[in-house]
Amino acid sequence: MNKKIFSLHPDLDAFMPASEAEKEYMVEMRQSTTFFKDGVKRLLKNKVATASFIIILTIALASIILPMVWPYSYDAMLGVSPGKPVDSSYNNLRPFEYGATELRLIEQGEKVFPHIFGTDSSGRDYFIRVVYGTRISLAVGFFASIIVLVIGITVGSISGYAGGKIDLYVMRIVDIIYSLPDMLVVILLASVLRVSLAGVIEGSVLAKIGSNIISLFIVFGVLYWVSMARLIRGQILSLREQEYVLATRATGAKGSWIIRKHLIPNSIGVVIISTALQIPSAIFTESYLSFLGLGVNAPMPSLGSLASEALNGLTSYPFRLVIPAVVISLIVLSLNLFGDGLRDAFDPKLNK
Amino acid sequence: MIEKIQGGLGMNTKLLFYILKRLALAALTVWVVITLSFFIMRAVPGGPFLGEKAVSETVIKQLEAKYGLDKPLLTQYFTYLKDIVTRFDFGPSLKQRGRDVVDIIKDGMRTSIKLGLIAASIALVSGIVLGAAAALRRNKLIDKIIMVITTAFVSMPSFIMGSLLLVFFAIKLGIFPANGSTTAGLVLPVITLALYPMAYITRLVRSSMLDVLGQDYIRTARAKGVSGKNIIFGHALKNALIPVITYCGPMLAGIVTGSLVVEKIFAVPGIGRAFVNSITGRDYPLIMGTTIVLSVLIVIMNLVSDILYKIVDPRITLE
Numbered sequence: 001m002n003k004k005i006f007s008l009h010p011d012l013d014a015f016m017p018a019s020e021a022e023k024e025y026m027v028e029m030r031q032s033t034t035f036f037k038d039g040v041k042r043l044l045k046n047k048v049a050t051a052s053f054i055i056i057l058t059i060a061l062a063s064i065i066l067p068m069v070w071p072y073s074y075d076a077m078l079g080v081s082p083g084k085p086v087d088s089s090y091n092n093l094r095p096f097e098y099g100a101t102e103l104r105l106i107e108q109g110e111k112v113f114p115h116i117f118g119t120d121s122s123g124r125d126y127f128i129r130v131v132y133g134t135r136i137s138l139a140v141g142f143f144a145s146i147i148v149l150v151i152g153i154t155v156g157s158i159s160g161y162a163g164g165k166i167d168l169y170v171m172r173i174v175d176i177i178y179s180l181p182d183m184l185v186v187i188l189l190a191s192v193l194r195v196s197l198a199g200v201i202e203g204s205v206l207a208k209i210g211s212n213i214i215s216l217f218i219v220f221g222v223l224y225w226v227s228m229a230r231l232i233r234g235q236i237l238s239l240r241e242q243e244y245v246l247a248t249r250a251t252g253a254k255g256s257w258i259i260r261k262h263l264i265p266n267s268i269g270v271v272i273i274s275t276a277l278q279i280p281s282a283i284f285t286e287s288y289l290s291f292l293g294l295g296v297n298a299p300m301p302s303l304g305s306l307a308s309e310a311l312n313g314l315t316s317y318p319f320r321l322v323i324p325a326v327v328i329s330l331i332v333l334s335l336n337l338f339g340d341g342l343r344d345a346f347d348p349k350l351n352k
Numbered sequence: 353m354i355e356k357i358q359g360g361l362g363m364n365t366k367l368l369f370y371i372l373k374r375l376a377l378a379a380l381t382v383w384v385v386i387t388l389s390f391f392i393m394r395a396v397p398g399g400p401f402l403g404e405k406a407v408s409e410t411v412i413k414q415l416e417a418k419y420g421l422d423k424p425l426l427t428q429y430f431t432y433l434k435d436i437v438t439r440f441d442f443g444p445s446l447k448q449r450g451r452d453v454v455d456i457i458k459d460g461m462r463t464s465i466k467l468g469l470i471a472a473s474i475a476l477v478s479g480i481v482l483g484a485a486a487a488l489r490r491n492k493l494i495d496k497i498i499m500v501i502t503t504a505f506v507s508m509p510s511f512i513m514g515s516l517l518l519v520f521f522a523i524k525l526g527i528f529p530a531n532g533s534t535t536a537g538l539v540l541p542v543i544t545l546a547l548y549p550m551a552y553i554t555r556l557v558r559s560s561m562l563d564v565l566g567q568d569y570i571r572t573a574r575a576k577g578v579s580g581k582n583i584i585f586g587h588a589l590k591n592a593l594i595p596v597i598t599y600c601g602p603m604l605a606g607i608v609t610g611s612l613v614v615e616k617i618f619a620v621p622g623i624g625r626a627f628v629n630s631i632t633g634r635d636y637p638l639i640m641g642t643t644i645v646l647s648v649l650i651v652i653m654n655l656v657s658d659i660l661y662k663i664v665d666p667r668i669t670l671e
Binding site for chain 2: 175176179180181183184185187188189191192195196280284287288291292293294304307310311314315318321322325328329332333336337
């Protein structure tokens, strides 16, 4: 072959087939990741959100496990034993103090489990009441958010899919409920429902939960679904019009495929985040109502009702107010911070 | 030119339509509240005299006749509605004998409005100052301190805040009286009510201020040689305060609901305490009256702040 020195033609003989090692080198090193994994990674990088999550997890686990192993129960009045006069030495104990009979046991060399936070005015161990109250508050917050989520998804998606007149009417109802002063209507409903419900549910399984908590759930179901419904409707309306949905449809995808593969994965993040942020607001509402005396039925404690009861003996026992106050603030704060972290991690569209 | 005028007119008529629409929605909301509270109250088993002890059948009959409760439900409803609209009359209180609900509300309002307005102004002024300071000293120590404190305040329910202030300042330190019926006693309730909106406004102003400071027109002003002070007060702050206007409605609504528990904690003789007492005392006409008055208040505040927002910021498109 006649070689031209200044030719720009590459000399084909100079090319060698790549060796296995070289091929390996060219392969992209980063493992493929799913949206979920990616979000979790981003979430773990956020120290505040991770710390909040650990705090919530600790509080939740403690509130579930501790009542099972604790020697005292939340409603047992320690000074009251059958056949004997009420032993008032158990009432209003300060932290790590003991009742009269317990002191005698200690003198005899037996071990008595301490009352870490003392006892309340009826001689009930205050520590376990706080723990149990935390459990109730968390449970109310969680289930109320689930109720809101279910109703919101149902109404929101029907309204978004159906469109037209149904959408118009549903949205007008949403507008009106949205502009109602929610707290006032909540108080009004709760104050009446607890009276009316008490008779209705008597003797059934629901009576165990108590008419007040059920009325709380009803109130949440009636009033707080509107923002969730708005959110879901908005998501459906905007996602339906996206080009990639049109593209999938053009390639012959069926409706169920589009919903499963595109609509749900794309809107689930927003929905989960707003559910997560709903929990602290539900806990807040519950404690607010309990504080006004409209919360859980006695003797069941919730953090709000504990704080409310503590107001009576405030001058002598301020710690009884401070403890549930700190717990509520801690729960609401960490849930909010965790929710914010979730939003930052799983909703990359929001990042500026 | 003509197009411009037509465009301007279009904007104004649009605004007018928006205001009319909002007014209609507000009126509808108030009507829903009145109707809801009326029928909810009538649905209570045993009627409003349930709490009365040892009342014979005949006495209940007489009481029902006196308060018009023996008439058909719809007649009662329309009488109730007519009394409110024409005479602003909510009927007599069931528990405070000889007093009309309107009088109790008027008495309570005097204290509550004072309390709420002072709290709102404190929250607005200090929130704007703190928020602007945090934005201008972004990521410095002062910004971090402000953000940590406001985050804590935002997640603390008002009844907790009030109770803690009561414990520390009234009981432990004894600086302020625990009872809110005197002027000095109003200090703690005002602080309690103001802290949450203050923290919220601080965060709001900080983020919108940071947003505005990054805008091109600020850079233009700086390039023209406008002094730092003029940029902040003449350009940045003015625009950064627009979101605060939208928050004013919810803020006042929050203060109204917050005052319910705050007045309970500090024993302030306001409408919030009257409301809470009426619930525990099952004074149904008083419950309804206070609910309706407070709702009207909240609805009006939201209406005004929404309309103001549309007027102040012409960039917002009207639907």
